[in-house]
Each structure stands twice: as C-alpha cells, then as structure tokens.
Amino acid sequence: VLFTLASLACGLSQTLTQFVAARVVQGLGSALMTPVGRILVLRNASKSELLNATALITWPALFAPVVGPVLGGFITTYLSWHWNFFINIPLGAVGLALVARFIPGDREADPKPLDWPGFFLTSAGLALLLYGLERIAHPEDGVLPTALLIVAGIVLGWLAVRHLRRAPH
Structure with missing residues (x-):
C-alpha cells in the first residue's frame, strides 16, 4: 500500500x-x-x-x-x-x-516480545564486521582500525550467538 x-x-x-x-x-x-x-x-x-x-x-x-x-x-x-x-x-x-x-488475517494469540539484547548484539556485530570488511578495500586508512572493527564485529557476533542460544524467544 x-x-x-x-x-x-x-x-x-x-x-x-x-x-x-x-x-x-x-x-x-x-x-x-x-x-x-x-x-x-x-x-x-x-x-x-x-x-x-x-x-x-x-x-x-x-x-x-x-x-x-x-x-x-x-x-x-x-x-x-x-x-x-x-x-x-x-x-x-x-x-x-x-x-x-x-493471506490469513489471524495473529499469534501470544506474541513474543522483541529480544532487545539479541537485536542490538546482532545488528552491532554485523555492522562492525561489514564496515571492517569494507575498509579492507581502503588500505590507506590503516590496518589497525580495520582489524579492530573486524575483531569487534566477530566478538559481538559470538556474544549474540551465545545470547540467542539461551534466549527464550
């Protein structure tokens, strides 16, 4: 619409x-x-x-x-x-x-709440990882910031997976 x-x-x-x-x-x-x-x-x-x-x-x-x-x-x-x-x-x-x-118009009788920690960990981890990987194409900006972004994205991604495996919804 x-x-x-x-x-x-x-x-x-x-x-x-x-x-x-x-x-x-x-x-x-x-x-x-x-x-x-x-x-x-x-x-x-x-x-x-x-x-x-x-x-x-x-x-x-x-x-x-x-x-x-x-x-x-x-x-x-x-x-x-x-x-x-x-x-x-x-x-x-x-x-x-x-x-x-x-498409049926029925809704879930018991909607699940949004998992805010999972949402933020996942999105921040992906954003940092993708930005770090994109920076590889620009080596003039320095290796250290790029490596830190990639490592931070991986760490947040690991924390997200750990959280999501334990989250009830």
Whole structure:
C-alpha cells in the first residue's frame, strides 16, 4: 500500500522537492516488500511448499531489473515519465487484492516480545564486521582500525550467538 500510494504521489508530483519526497517514501515501501513477503511465506507455507513459495516471491525481484529499463524507456518515449509510476497503481491494487484473498488475517494469540539484547548484539556485530570488511578495500586508512572493527564485529557476533542460544524467544 505504501509503495503504491508513493508511486501515485511520484506520478502526480509537480516539483522536484515533491518528487524526491515521494521517491523516498516509495523506497521505504519497496524496502518493506521483500522482508514482509518472506515473513508471510515462512509463516503460512507448509514445509513441503516452502521452496516453491520462496521462489514465487523471489522471481519478480529478479525479473523486474531486466524488464524494467526496457519497459520504462518505452513508456517514457511513447507516453510520459509519469506513467512509469502510474503503472504501479493497478499492480499494487491486484497485489493487495491477492493478499486479502490468500493471506490469513489471524495473529499469534501470544506474541513474543522483541529480544532487545539479541537485536542490538546482532545488528552491532554485523555492522562492525561489514564496515571492517569494507575498509579492507581502503588500505590507506590503516590496518589497525580495520582489524579492530573486524575483531569487534566477530566478538559481538559470538556474544549474540551465545545470547540467542539461551534466549527464550
């Protein structure tokens, strides 16, 4: 819904500021689609259907970058750049109808609380490790800070695994 409404706002934008703001919101909506889709699949598909269901939500993400530029160029040439965003309106409506039809609306009776220590240990460990690994490409910044970031990421990752194995949820 967020992506579809932001696409409408992109197509209707009259100024660069409006367009950029709408694209930011569209990016947020787009970033939510894959993880939310995966959660829905993992929660609602049986083990025997899991591989096929995962493939079903993965293929559009692989297919779109191939078809998108060609279709976008055609639309821009023969219609208007606005229609590159308006095309998402019927697609979003169909997607929303399919979700309403096929995804159960039930919620867990006893939702589990967020594991804040696990969340912070995992995210900090991954962030430090990835930043340290990225710094390897920039040796002029020095080896010591890079090594410290990688070691800190590994240590926090180990602490996260240790915590997550003991956490009740």
